[in-house]
Amino acid sequence: MMSRISRFAAVTVSVAALFAGATLAEAQTRELRYADFGPDRGTRAEAIKWMDAQMRERSGGALGLDVTWGDTLLGAKNAIDGVGNGVADLASVVPVYEPGKLTAWRVSDVRQIADEYVGMMATYELMTQNEGASANFAEQGVQYIANFTTGPTQLLSREPITTLAELDGKKIRATGNFGKSFEANGAAAVSMSQPDVYQALSTGTIDGTAAYAYVIDSYKQYEVASNLTTIDMGQNLGWGIVMNARSWSSLTPEQQTMMTELGRDVTLYLAQKMYESRTEIMQKLREGIDGNTIAEHEGDEGMKKALIDSAEEAGMSWLQGAKDQGLDADGLLAAFDEAVVKYKNDLEAQGYPWAKQ
Structure with missing residues (x-):
């Protein structure tokens, strides 16, 4: 029969081997x-x-x-x-x-x-x-x-902007195709980094910004602009x-x-x-954060359509550049459109996959 000392030695060896194995696995x-x-x-x-x-x-x-x-x-x-x-x-x-x-x-x-x-x-x-x-x-x-x-792009502004007439002449922080779209519809697009947007909204240097929910939250832009207009310009x-x-x-x-x-x-x-983050952030903004609440507005169909159409028109400049690089740009765009239709149909028929879990 194994002595107490022998059993202790065996256990010690086993523990040492276990730690050695773990260290080796990590290595x-x-x-x-x-x-x-x-x-x-x-x-x-x-x-x-x-x-x-x-x-x-x-x-x-x-x-x-x-x-x-x-x-x-x-x-x-x-x-x-x-x-x-x-x-x-x-x-x-x-x-x-x-x-x-x-x-x-x-x-x-x-x-x-x-x-x-x-x-x-x-x-x-x-x-x-x-x-x-x-x-x-x-x-x-x-x-x-x-x-x-x-995530989708909406319009955060100091004052309500829901029509093209209200957009006309406004200074909106926007870049890329979004900026070109605002320019095409009467606004002045201003390019600046997100950390600078808070101060620009606070001082009135800009009237609004093309924004995403997580940016409004993380940069606390809701403190200096209280109107959010749904325009769904995409991602x-x-x-x-x-x-x-x-x-x-x-x-x-x-x-x-x-x-x-x-x-x-x-x-x-x-x-x-x-x-989920967008949904939760929007609920927080509705309820108020540190006394700051967001007033939600629905952009009228004329403004939403004009902004979306102009953004897509600006985006089509990609086509010629891609062709110049030897890419089958028309084929890529057609395949992308087909995939979008597929997942839209899937969403309508079955809902979000995570909702089934």
């Missing part, structure tokens, strides 16, 4: 460098952290992410080049900030789609199944992984996660399959979180 985890130019907060950051946790779980601890936030590793204007050159294994990228790169992705910003699920899943499907899009990513030395979104969908092509090739076939499935799940996860 064997390959942490892929991820560069994100944004802060370590908000819904998008939450999705990246969820991706890391899921990657570790689904790979049995073999893969994980080492995330660098802010502009420390790569900024918004050099992220595509950086991840393509291997500065990071994965990165959050925005093609509009790096003209001429990943142009196929920007097809998703031509149309004005207000629903997160429809827009994100249609974009994901196109980027993963269209040969022209895949080739465009390969040219930059990257692999498409997942999609992000800003910025041409951005998300890409992976260095060499890093992708270094994965096992099983890991590549896992990453493909995870990329779709991350896209769907973020669509749900952005939808």
